[in-house]
Amino acid sequence: MNDIDVTVYFNEYRLAALDEILTDQGRTIEGVLRKCFEETYASLVPEEKREEIETLICQEEAKAQREAEAARRFAVIHFHEDGDDFHFTSDLRNNFYSAAYLYRNFMRENEGRLTLDSLALSFGEHQPIDDLTFSVLCTAMEHDDRITALLEFDFDDGTISVKEQGDPEWRAYRLKDVSTAVYRAERKSTIPIAAKELIFEEALRDREIDWHSPEQAEETTPPVQEM
Known part of the structure; x- marks a missing residue:
């Protein structure tokens, strides 16, 4: 998948405090940020555009799978x-x-x-x-x-x-x-x-x-x- 790493800079003391609370709740900073990204993506990107993107992702994944299978030994x-x-x-x-x-x-x-x-x-x-x-x-x-x-x-x-x-x-x-x-x-x-x-x-x-x-x-x- 063509995932891109997103880096966010945040004060280490604030991050430590947030991480402690989320850990007590059984959650992680990565999980919270991912959910936030997904909700923002769903609310801002039109449905038709999202469907086009999902189709493109599926096509690329299928192609990668075919290439990987062909390269198997x-x-x-x-x-x-x-x-x-x-x-x-x-x-x-x-x-x-x-x-x-x-x-x-x-x-x-x-x-x-x-x-x-x-x-x-x-x-x-x-x-x-x-x-x-x-x-x-x-x-x-x-x-x-x-x-x-x-x-x-x-x-x-x-x-x-x-x-x-x-x-x-x-x-x-x-x-x-x-x-x-x-x-x-x-x-x-x-x-x-x-x-x-x-x-x-x-x-x-x-x-x-x-x-x-x-x-x-x-x-x-x-x-x-x-x-």
Whole structure:
């Protein structure tokens, strides 16, 4: 909103006395001044003009909301454990490396102890979604640049399946390998995040699960992506 700060200078002793009385009444100076402004605005500005202004405000807010939505970059995430599932989106942690970092440093010690929705709190602000929305977003990723990554954590099998924007297909790794890759990337804490991501990717080279390998097939059950 295009709000403008209005500064009013008032003697500090008078202000302190007024603030004390208003506090006793459960009110604030800011609240009283705002009400005074609103009443003055309503009494002096013609109704037709006020309606024009409200329409303009609504239009600008709608435009800002559309622009903010278009600028969003978020990951779509699925947790699975012991027959339970939790789906959500995350704007803050929205790529493979950032999610892997959270797994090693926060989720790993709590998996099996916390509920899946509680485990998702490690991502910070996030938006829970249902399984249908998850499937729709998975399908939409190819044509929606806002979706940076699809991530599926299977805590039963100890695997993570990932598809980042631009990837032709899903990849899967064991969570223990992902955790080790994060450890290697974070050993040099002073290097840029981009360099850490390169180390992370290099550490996972040749660690991708091959579902067609008899040995790996015996150890791990292939995931069923909700597409």
